[in-house]
Amino acid sequence: MANIKTVDKKSKAQSMGMHTEVLTGRTQQKFFNPDEAENFYYFGTYDVDFNKRTDLDVMNMSAPEANKEIDNLMSQGYGTIVIKNPQGKHSLGVGILNKLNLIFEGSLGYFGMGSCDGPIVRINGRVGWSCAENLMAGKVVIEKNAGSCFGAAIRGGDLICKGSVGARTGIDMKGGTIIIGGDAGAFTGFMMQRGRIIILGDVGINLGDSMYDGTIFVGGEIGSYGSDAVDAELTSSDQDWLRRKLKVAEIGEDFDVSKMKKIVAGKKLWNYDNLEPTEKKGAI
Amino acid sequence: MCGIAGLIHRGKSSNVGSELQGMLQALKHRGEDSTGYALYGDTDGKNFIMRFKVGENVGEGSSSIMEDISVYDERKKIVDQTLAEMGAKIVKEERTLAYSLRYEIDFETKDLLDFSQRIESIPGVEILSMGKSLEVIKDLGNAKMVCDRYSLDKLVGTHAIGHARMATESGVDIKSAHPFWGYPFSDVSVVHNGQLTNYWNNRRVLENKGMRFMSECDSELIAVYIAQKMREGASLEEGMKDSLSGLDGVFTYFVATKDSLGMAKDTMAAKPLVLYESDDLVAMGSEEIAIRSVLPHEIDTYDPFDGEVKVWQI
Numbered sequence: 001m002a003n004i005k006t007v008d009k010k011s012k013a014q015s016m017g018m019h020t021e022v023l024t025g026r027t028q029q030k031f032f033n034p035d036e037a038e039n040f041y042y043f044g045t046y047d048v049d050f051n052k053r054t055d056l057d058v059m060n061m062s063a064p065e066a067n068k069e070i071d072n073l074m075s076q077g078y079g080t081i082v083i084k085n086p087q088g089k090h091s092l093g094v095g096i097l098n099k100l101n102l103i104f105e106g107s108l109g110y111f112g113m114g115s116c117d118g119p120i121v122r123i124n125g126r127v128g129w130s131c132a133e134n135l136m137a138g139k140v141v142i143e144k145n146a147g148s149c150f151g152a153a154i155r156g157g158d159l160i161c162k163g164s165v166g167a168r169t170g171i172d173m174k175g176g177t178i179i180i181g182g183d184a185g186a187f188t189g190f191m192m193q194r195g196r197i198i199i200l201g202d203v204g205i206n207l208g209d210s211m212y213d214g215t216i217f218v219g220g221e222i223g224s225y226g227s228d229a230v231d232a233e234l235t236s237s238d239q240d241w242l243r244r245k246l247k248v249a250e251i252g253e254d255f256d257v258s259k260m261k262k263i264v265a266g267k268k269l270w271n272y273d274n275l276e277p278t279e280k281k282g283a284i
Numbered sequence: 285m286c287g288i289a290g291l292i293h294r295g296k297s298s299n300v301g302s303e304l305q306g307m308l309q310a311l312k313h314r315g316e317d318s319t320g321y322a323l324y325g326d327t328d329g330k331n332f333i334m335r336f337k338v339g340e341n342v343g344e345g346s347s348s349i350m351e352d353i354s355v356y357d358e359r360k361k362i363v364d365q366t367l368a369e370m371g372a373k374i375v376k377e378e379r380t381l382a383y384s385l386r387y388e389i390d391f392e393t394k395d396l397l398d399f400s401q402r403i404e405s406i407p408g409v410e411i412l413s414m415g416k417s418l419e420v421i422k423d424l425g426n427a428k429m430v431c432d433r434y435s436l437d438k439l440v441g442t443h444a445i446g447h448a449r450m451a452t453e454s455g456v457d458i459k460s461a462h463p464f465w466g467y468p469f470s471d472v473s474v475v476h477n478g479q480l481t482n483y484w485n486n487r488r489v490l491e492n493k494g495m496r497f498m499s500e501c502d503s504e505l506i507a508v509y510i511a512q513k514m515r516e517g518a519s520l521e522e523g524m525k526d527s528l529s530g531l532d533g534v535f536t537y538f539v540a541t542k543d544s545l546g547m548a549k550d551t552m553a554a555k556p557l558v559l560y561e562s563d564d565l566v567a568m569g570s571e572e573i574a575i576r577s578v579l580p581h582e583i584d585t586y587d588p589f590d591g592e593v594k595v596w597q598i
Contacts, residue, residue: 087580088572106582109572126585128572129556145586148553166587167553186553186590204590205551 045098048079059085063092074098088128093121110147113140116157129166132159135176141249148185151178154195160249167204170197173214181251186223189216189263198242198260200252208263216263217242219255230266238262285450286462287311288475288557289569290538291578292443292545292596296564297326301431301439306577307569308427308446314570315450317345318461319430320422322473322540325441327417331375332389332470335412336403338363339383340457341424347455355408356382362406367391370399380434383458386419397468401496410459410498415471417441417542422461442598443545445538447475454501464507467496469514471542476503477570478535478555486530506537521595524548528591538568546595553590560585566596 054073058066066083070093073081080101086092090109093102093116100119104112107125117136126144135154141162148166151159156176164182171190179198186204189197192211202220209226216229217238242257289307291300301323308319327333338359340348360379367374372391379385393399396414403411413420419439423430427448431437447462454460466472480486480502487497487505495508509530513523524539524546534554539546547568549557559568560575560583567575572585588594 088576090571090573107572107585125582126572128558144584147556147558147587164586167590183589185587186551204553 046074047077048074048099049077050079050099050101052078053080053082054078055082055084057084058089058092059087063089063094066092067094070096070102074100086125090128093119107144116140126163127161132157135159145182150180151176154178158245158249160251162251164201169199170195170216173197177245179245179249179251183220187226189214189229190226192216192265198245200255208265211265213265217257218261218263219252219257219259222261222263225263228265228267229263232262232264234258234260234262285314286477287314287448287570287574288446288462288477288536288538289448289567289574290443290445290475290540290545290547291565291567292540292598294564294566294596294598297440297442299438300324300441300444301436303578304444304446305427305431305437307567307574308448310573310577311448311570312426315448316426317451317456318422318424318449318458319427319447320420320449320462320475321430321436321444321446322413322418322420322463322475323436323439323441323444324417324471324540324542325419325439329416330390332391332414332416333419334387334389334403334414335419335421336363336385336387337383337410337412337458338385338408340459341381341383343424345456346424348457351408353382359406359408360385363403363409366402366406370402372399381423384421384423384434395468396470397494400468404496404498411465411467412458413465413473414468415542418465418471418473418540420463420465420473422447422458422463424456424458424461442543443540445473445475445540445545447477453479453503454499460499460501462501462503464501464504466507466511466514466539469511472507472511472514473540474503474507474510474537476506476535476537478503478533478537478550480505480531480533480535482532502533503537506531506535506539510539520544520546521593524593524595528593536570543598544595546593547588548593549588549590551591557588558585559588559594561596 082103084105086104086106088107088109091111092108094114096119097117102119102121104123108127110128111130112127114133118138121140123142127146129147130149132140133152135157137156139158141160145163146161146165150165150169153172154176155174158177160179162181165184167185168190169184169188170178173195174193175195177196183201184199184203187206188203189208192214194214197216200219205223206226208229239257246252338356342348342350372389375390376388421434462475463473483502510523535550536555536557556570558572
């Protein structure tokens, strides 16, 4: 890892491997590169071994107890943790700022995996409202359906729901990618500020309402467009990116992306800062 | 923030009192000012069951004024006289609490409007429910407290809806608690999570059409609104679909009748609802943990979309 104490503030992001290109325009995006994973490091986090695996039954635990135990297991070097019997509990798996393979054998309630940075998570069930809110980096895969406010305000990472999601998916999102295998509800991409949303199915009314920036791709029918959301041309590089992303996400690999609609913001906010969130994080 | 829950067994009966208690208790963090149950029990269908109150719970946290218990007795006496005058015979009488009563009544009528108006013209008396299967039980406290107080855990039936209330729009009292009876329709009840912003406009229109409001709780409007639509000839589902444009605000609500259960979600989808549906059971609640209390094994659930209305039959 780069010694960030020896570099000046301006080039910290580059030194940490978070930034490899000169940003121009308003819609530039930096994606997480797995080859540079070792550069993402938080002081006070744990050195875990992905091959060291354990189960954790949270049936009779409260959410704080379960989260504390996950932290305890990471401190012992466990890099793969399987959570048994989550039983729709709220706020499970929140605040993990660590590399970790986390698997939930069941469904989560509200705010699952909130404020995380780095873990690779698979949820073999559904999730309630506000799953992975404020996700900074990592990957969260939901095998079934998700509630409303899916991926609210995420800054980075990949958030994938193989089923359908409720309303306001990607509300206020500032980076990262959200991929939906099924349908999405009303106000998808509401006040979206950056990042990309891919919906393979239909989407409800007011798509991209009041979006500042970012891109939404829709494979099915659109209920209606929100204020400031307009169609844009689907380029060949968009299609390449979509194919790549769907393949990595293990979802809709055979989907005909050439027929997808691309929706962007129709207005410019001239005083809008175009720094990428990951770059900002590195500069702090 | 309030919590709502409901379930319907298709083709069989179950211990719906206990099941709904578990669901509502799982939602108690969403509000425990009051809790209410609308239970559809197995009955022979011959007599009406009237749940009514002659006073309020004036316990801790209540916003009601304390009255002498003799006032309750006096009101009950007038109710008994009025029933006799209308030719309604009390077959069975239960007085669970000083202010809360349950009557089984032998009475022939197709229009409960006149009946209800006469009973509720007695000051301090409110019919909580009237029907041949429906019983609305609501009181202050969380689900377990109300269930224990009224011994609801043994009630067997086909379906039920309930509500855990955090009082925001009106007082902490039984009259503002959910479920609301769909006055004057037999066996219709409503629970609601949300806030209605055109309450007063709609209330004025409906009152001019002869409908009654017992509280100032905006949720009561849904029950009256649906009841009025049904009075005009609409089916339950038609009335619910109409409410999506007629009611303004954010809401998820359930309506139950003698043989059906329905849900509606506003066009903003601002209020939560998680739904489980199978061939023999539908269970739904504000949060998945409510459903988990009756189905602890792994199940497939989903959030209904904005503007969605669904109705299931027993």
